Amino acid sequence: MKYKDYYATLGVEKNATPEAIKAAYRKLARKYHPDVSKEKGAEAQFKEVGEAYETLKDPEKRAAYDQLGRHAPGDEFRPPPDWQQSFGDTQFSFDDLDLADLFANIAGHSRGGGARARNAPRPGQDFEAAVRLTFDQAFAGTEIEFDMTVAEPDANGMLRRVPRKVKVRIPKGVTDGQKLRVPGKGAKGINGGRDGDLYLDIHVDAHPLYRADGLDLYMELPLAPWEAVLGADVELPTPSGRIALKVPAGTQAGQKLRLAGRGLSRPDGTSGHLYAVAQIVVPTVVDERQRALFGQLKDSSTFNPRAHMS
Amino acid sequence: MKFESTSALVLDETGTISIAQLVEASGLSEADLQVLVECGALSPRDVRAPQWTFSSHCVVTAREARRLRDDFALDDVHALAIVLRFHERIDALEHELRRLRAML
Numbered sequence: 242m243k244y245k246d247y248y249a250t251l252g253v254e255k256n257a258t259p260e261a262i263k264a265a266y267r268k269l270a271r272k273y274h275p276d277v278s279k280e281k282g283a284e285a286q287f288k289e290v291g292e293a294y295e296t297l298k299d300p301e302k303r304a305a306y307d308q309l310g311r312h313a314p315g316d317e318f319r320p321p322p323d324w325q326q327s328f329g330d331t332q333f334s335f336d337d338l339d340l341a342d343l344f345a346n347i348a349g350h351s352r353g354g355g356a357r358a359r360n361a362p363r364p365g366q367d368f369e370a371a372v373r374l375t376f377d378q379a380f381a382g383t384e385i386e387f388d389m390t391v392a393e394p395d396a397n398g399m400l401r402r403v404p405r406k407v408k409v410r411i412p413k414g415v416t417d418g419q420k421l422r423v424p425g426k427g428a429k430g431i432n433g434g435r436d437g438d439l440y441l442d443i444h445v446d447a448h449p450l451y452r453a454d455g456l457d458l459y460m461e462l463p464l465a466p467w468e469a470v471l472g473a474d475v476e477l478p479t480p481s482g483r484i485a486l487k488v489p490a491g492t493q494a495g496q497k498l499r500l501a502g503r504g505l506s507r508p509d510g511t512s513g514h515l516y517a518v519a520q521i522v523v524p525t526v527v528d529e530r531q532r533a534l535f536g537q538l539k540d541s542s543t544f545n546p547r548a549h550m551s
Numbered sequence: 552m553k554f555e556s557t558s559a560l561v562l563d564e565t566g567t568i569s570i571a572q573l574v575e576a577s578g579l580s581e582a583d584l585q586v587l588v589e590c591g592a593l594s595p596r597d598v599r600a601p602q603w604t605f606s607s608h609c610v611v612t613a614r615e616a617r618r619l620r621d622d623f624a625l626d627d628v629h630a631l632a633i634v635l636r637f638h639e640r641i642d643a644l645e646h647e648l649r650r651l652r653a654m655l
Contacts, residue, residue: 414561422576
């Protein structure tokens with residue numbers, strides 16, 4: 242296991258008061274937190290600072306850390322022989338773990354401030370993961386597999402880093418930015434505590450034809466000028482298959498034609514609509530005959546699209 | 552080797568959870584949640600009900616509040632509620648920006 246100097250990470254002395262540790266952490270958090278910092282490497286720095294504070298802010302964990310002795314950062318070391326009996330409430334495999342695993346799994350003070358009993362049940366950690374889905378996967382629902390490396394007790398109750406495969410069913414109708422919860426797929430609980438949950442942050446790739454707004458979908462409907470004027474029957478691709486759409490005569494550019502229930506749908510039956518947004522597209526190449534026909538149209542029409550401007 | 556598949560639950564307005572479940576999922580205390588409700592950062596289904604229930608989307612909000620509290624070592628839950636509001640506003644604007652960029 243590699244040693245990390247948590248005091249040096251926070252820039253405080255070993256005998257720093259809890260208040261000084263908190264003040265140092267707050268200053269560094271404001272500097273490196275990914276929500277506020279654009280500095281290169283800030284996220285990694287924030288992770289280091291967070292790991293140090295997580296241990297040093299808790300009196301029991303700090304005492305356990307101090308008992309590890311001082312080593313040069315990055316040096317391989319093993320805790321003293323009696324360390325595990327004094328602080329651990331589970332068996333550790335020191336070769337597989339890093340310092341953060343070690344302190345995440347020893348009993349510290351609860352969030353409410355009271356000390357935990359050494360063998361009290363403790364819930365497993367929650368995990369978070371980002372999931373990238375194609376539009377089609379989000380529309381129809383899908384099953385995804387994760388490979389994770391987690392610190393948890395093995396069959397002999399020995400805490401070690403182990404690979405874990407998780408298979409998750411993503412329901413249909415999820416949208417970009419949504420969060421999903423997979424119950425019980427976080428870290429295993431300790432001393433009979435409940436297992437943690439896995440939280441998924443959903444990112445849905447943009448689709449070349451459709452864009453989602455909640456459960457509603459929008460797509461462009463390019464129309465020739467004569468289709469917009471006269472109306473037309475057009476074949477349209479939708480996520481659930483091709484359909485025939487009746488475009489009414491006199492359709493204006495920007496007009497939305499609603500295809501009820503053809504948006505994203507959820508397993509509970511709620512569904513959005515698909516809106517085809519009309520675009521008038523003019524031909525860029527016209528032959529002599531077509532040019533003459535447009536000329537006749539111009540001569541015979543009194544239509545002025547700019548009448549409201551005069 | 553076969554692995555059993557687990558269903559993911561969407562944390563949106565359709566699901567309902569109790570305040571005890573929200574405490575468990577967020578890591579915040581019930582007292583913290585009450586302050587977030589008073590500040591308008593969280594809304595129970597019925598604020599006058601004897602036992603508050605929340606939409607499951609509140610898990611996302613409450614976990615974000617816990618993350619911000621821990622990340623910035625914030626002591627004051629009232630201040631946390633304001634930070635959370637600003638954070639949600641930024642998220643919504645970024646989402647809208649992505650949506651509008653996708654339309655270009």
